[in-house]
Amino acid sequence: MTQSSAAPAQNNSNLTPATDxxxxxxxxxxxxxxxxxxxxxxxxxxxxxxxxxxxxxxxxxxxxxxxxxxxxxxxxxxxxxxxxxxxxxxxxxxxxxxxxxxxxxxxxxxxxxxxxxxxxxxxxxxxxxxxxxxxxxxxxxxxxxxxxxxxxxxxxxxxxxxxxxxxxxxxxxxxxxxxxxxxxxxASAASLREVSQARVPLENAENATVIAFRPEDGGQEHLAIVIDEPAKDKPVLIRLHSECFTGDLIGSLRCDCGPQLRGAISEISRGGQGGIVLYLRQEGRGIGLVNKLRAYALQDRGFDTLDANEELGFDADERVYRPAAEMLRQLGFETVRLLTNNPEKMSGLESWGVKVSERVPHKFPSNGHNEFYLQTKKERAGHLF
Incomplete structure (x- = not known):
């Protein structure tokens, strides 16, 4: 199909560039x-x-x-x-x-x-x-x-x-x-719309609902895991979690993603006030699973986690945080307490109108395979361990 120019999309924000x-x-x-x-x-x-x-x-x-x-x-x-x-x-x-x-x-x-x-x-x-x-x-x-x-x-x-x-x-x-x-x-983030939700009892949070959001072009869905019934008139405890097939699904020890995901669900559930985990489809800091595996191969040659991404031609971190801000807006939350060690997640959310009232530390012990990875995040990416 031939399409010769970019037709403006329907935008819900004057910050959204027109794009097809x-x-x-x-x-x-x-x-x-x-x-x-x-x-x-x-x-x-x-x-x-x-x-x-x-x-x-x-x-x-x-x-x-x-x-x-x-x-x-x-x-x-x-x-x-x-x-x-x-x-x-x-x-x-x-x-x-x-x-x-x-x-x-x-x-x-x-x-x-x-x-x-x-x-x-x-x-x-x-x-x-x-x-x-x-x-x-x-x-x-x-x-x-x-x-x-x-x-x-x-x-x-x-x-x-x-x-x-x-x-x-x-x-x-x-x-x-x-x-x-x-x-x-x-523009894709601005077009996100809820397409499905269901109650999904979790191992450490039995009262959980998973809500799927899809962009207008039919791209990948981002997920909101809503635990209990968080109040909308006070800061809600949330975690922004970028998908990690290796850490989340098969238990890779090269990163701390799996413990962070499960730890966030447990902490929100234990708090008794409810909260949200936003599961963002941004594997490998936004470079995708195949390229993350390439970055792992470079790490085995001596590159650290940031240099490996850059050696492939990517920025050290290619993630964007407007999808998270848009999902929170549609769920009715404007102020959050953010489970993170990464200051960029705080500034990323706030740049799209979400107020971060508190950073809640979210760290886990190293496992013998990821010490260098965690040290790099601390010394080069400014993570607050």
Missing amino acids: LVTVSRAVADLRRGEIVLVQGHDNGEAHSVAVIAAEPLSQIGFDRLCDIAREGEAPAIVIPRVRAKSLGRACKNDPFIAFVSADRSGINADRLGEIANPLLDLDALPKGDWRPVSMAESAAIRLAKLARLLPAVVTVPVAPDQLENLARAQNLLVLQSESINGYEN
Whole structure:
């Protein structure tokens, strides 16, 4: 389906950027399948458009299709994180991403580009080529790859702005504006609506109700676990918990997520005043499960938990807290007591209008496998242990 511009979404806040949730969501799915999408941005007031394909699922068929789009004489570029370029021998400035353009089109293929993009691989040498800064459209394409929970690396070719519509129609490609991609997470959070709830007795909290919230584009649901019947006219005890498959479900000892989740439920239940655990679908500090496993592999090579995320091309913490604030607003709570050791969760909630009246410490003993992880959170991320 061809969609050539970002149509404004219905917003419930003047802080929400206009973005087409459905188009961005479809583009995320296309990128994960190794399909091409078209992105338009503006550099110094001038439109700049690119055809984009993600480096991680890149196939030779997809790469050949992308090359067919390129104008005569134009070579594809691979956009990779600065840290990856540095590991490949390129001294970079502080730009977070940089583009590499091979000088020899015949010497580059999908497999080679995948190797260049993969931060877990050591390469002997790069093909001959040039490095250049990225455009706004390419920067937005990286954001799209992050939304797809893929490695933040894309392959692009420029598209003349006046040919964008024709190309989209001829090849049935989606067109996105960079502003629409960059505003997606906020707009998605603003569109959250309750879709289901049920009483779910828990091991340590028998009077519990699980409420599911879904965004308008049909994306992942966030969950509110409401324990007992907390009063709405005084601060409610809450925990913001980012999902952790390894810690929550299979008992990983590399983190403290499982004890934090179960400990929060127990503490809220014991308090007798009720409270809420917001279970946010932001695995691996927002980078996704597959990338978290990659980060674990890097940690086994000596990186700490923050550097491992950055070595993959992500921020140390990619989580957003507007979904939590929106869920609390719809549940009728404006002031909270927050079970956390992380000051960023406090500031994140307050930036979206939720008052944090008290930080309630929430720490657990190390287990012999996660001392370095916890020490890193304390010394580098400012967690209050």
